[in-house]
Amino acid sequence: MKKVFSIIGIIVTPCLAHAQGGLLPEINMEVFRICSSIVAVGLFMLFILAIMKYVINYKLKNRIVDKGVPESVAASILQTNTKENLNSNIKWFAILTGIGTGLTIVYYTLPLHIHSLAIMAFSIGISFLGYYLFLKKFGGK
Known part of the structure; x- marks a missing residue:
């Protein structure tokens, strides 16, 4: 959870430090909105993929334990x-x-x-x- 707050703080800091109006006068706000929505969707998809990976690994480990696989084979499968x-x-x-x-x-x-x-x-x-x-x-x- 600390990483999330650190990343949010790093992203927000330049916006707070820029005291004048607008981000940059040359950048169209519509382009900024489109880019930020693409980044948000990408981060959401990465989050979903990470959750799916953890769930699948958890189910695999449970199946290995339930089937009674020998310890040497289980260790070779589960090693990181x-x-x-x-x-x-x-x-x-x-x-x-x-x-x-x-x-x-x-x-x-x-x-x-x-x-x-x-x-x-x-x-x-x-x-x-x-x-x-x-x-x-x-x-x-």
């Missing part, structure tokens, strides 16, 4: 891989860095047009390429 967690962190770092870089470039190339979408697509694509090369070099799955 810490390397996957580290790779997941690197993946999110790459994605968020690409998004941040893309948004920075878009800010300096205002007004918002189709080139802004192209900049964001290339920035995110380059971040995924960087993550792929990282996995290839450091032996990820």
Whole structure:
């Protein structure tokens, strides 16, 4: 729960620090509303997927215990891989860095047009390429 409040605080702080009216005079508020609704729907979908993953893992563990699977087989099925967690962190770092870089470039190339979408697509694509090369070099799955 502390993470949620920290993330909300980080998101709200720049809005509170900007005391003049409006976010940026060049940005259309309709574009902002559309982008924020897309982000909200995406976060909601990630939340639902995470809940489904936990429920399915819980049911799997219960089935393993109910069936009386030998301990060695159960341990191999239920073990968690810490390397996957580290790779997941690197993946999110790459994605968020690409998004941040893309948004920075878009800010300096205002007004918002189709080139802004192209900049964001290339920035995110380059971040995924960087993550792929990282996995290839450091032996990820």
